[in-house]
Amino acid sequence: MYLVTVLGNLLIILAICSDSHLHTPMYFFLSNLSFTDICFTSTTVPKMLVNIHAHSKDISYIECLTQAYYCMVFVGIDVLLLTIMAYDRFAAICHPLNYIVIMNPRYCGLLVLISWLIICWVSLIHILLMKQLTFSKGTEIPRFFCEVAQLLKVASSDTLVNNIFMFVVAVVLGIFSVTGILFSYSQIVSSLMKMSSVSKYKALSTCGSHLCVVSLFYGTGLGVYLSSPVTHSPQKISISSVMYTVVTPMLNPFIYSLRNKDVKRALWRLLSRAGSCP
Template sequence: MEPRNQTAVSEFLLLGLTDNPALQPIVFGLFLSMYLVTVLGNLLIILVFGSDSHLHTPMYFFLSNLSFTDISLRTITVPKMLVNIQRQSKTISYTSCLSQVYFAVVFVGMENFLLAAMAYDRYVAICHPLRYIVIMNLQLCVLMILFSLCISFMDALLHSLMLLRLSFCTDLEIPHFFCELAQMIKLSCSDTLINNILIYIAACVFSGLPLSGIIFSYTHIVSSVLRMPSTEGKHKAFSTCGSHLSVVSLFYGAAFGVYIRNEVSDSSRKIAVASVMYSVVPQMLNPLIYSLRNRDMKEALRKLISRTASLL
């Protein structure tokens, strides 16, 4: 099979989650519902953060950025899938596919670093409460966001440039509902050793280091809480970490589950279905977790609803 140069490739085919026409309306309705819940839920968190001055703290500052990241991550993938189902088409242009890869890498990297930043915030709040205001100042929080954004953009740019050097064969079918970096590399007719090495290095840096930071933070948090003499103090300390710990468990647990599925399954379609648990579900559940488990968020939301109702 003669490989075609990448510049000759005009489009790819996104095979989606199923080929069964009878299931397409169900998939469309399910993903549309999850997308709307994700967008509306995370927008509500951003709105509540901006409207209540009591939430203008580092923890909620990071949470609002996490919500924006979740919205962005889903917006670059799900709408295209929904449009394709409606049009009964599987095509995606080469430029759009590369854009999906680029921004998916950016926002997944951002999500990892934001979860680590939130863990560090809880570590300082519980282990160094008297120095919390000094350490977690606005300048440091903004710098952490900018650092995460810059390094995520650079990583995505590097992966994209490495994709540009690849040539693709006549088989341009991507067994996924969006253009995933690893799937695109598998389609290439070129030598992809460097690309695969880069993926493993990036995974260690952008997942391993933040996860290590989260584990380090919570190890010290648990140690400090257990030394507290008051049962009420222990409960309060754990309650401030409960929402974040739930989100971390969901995000990394789903990612680990997809990795295991990838290792034990030879079916690309089954892997694509499993990846929904990693790439869609956590972003949808994050607002629910923070709304239901966080007393400050519930109180701010109640005030916002009351003010809105009074205006109407």
């Protein structure tokens, strides 16, 4: 599953970079999403595979904090990228004549850069606050990777400040993302009502893949965090974590390639060129 995730997302990135027809804002954001998915999965799965091979579940304190930091970064970037992609579809469908002006390359690059800066700094503050906490030796976490919420539960010292900061960040980021996506699609639906059947079908086809990815991302994410307080079975918690951290990034390239003719054509040309090389 890890190899499929890495190879699938890498093929999406290579196809977008190699095909000039895909040098548009939508595919620019998609390539960034694929890169983030590769990084997110690579933050957690390789360590898990090493532990399985070595028959050990140990992770050092520094490794754990490092893993927690990068998990926060890549999940946060995923959230913001999905929101930006919803805004991109809103601009393309609701303002088609001004789309090129609105989503110009400089603005698109700025959106991605600002997203990285915000999430990296917020995640760094999280880790600096966690550095103030104490943990007893042999502490166990009911996950196959180090997650901030789980680390706070097993800390030996007071975590009030950490929990407040985590709650505020989660609420602000969640409200911003969900509001942005809902607003974008409410405007898209409103515009679709005024379109002809042919134009409506074309517009829906460009939104379908994004809606599938958003549903999968938030559905599995909510499933993990809603199931944690209900079940106390480590096995069930681990399975729900795998769905969120491995299955979702693995399915994203399939969703975009199978539902998108442009991506399929670009992938075919890329594979054809690779097969014709001596």
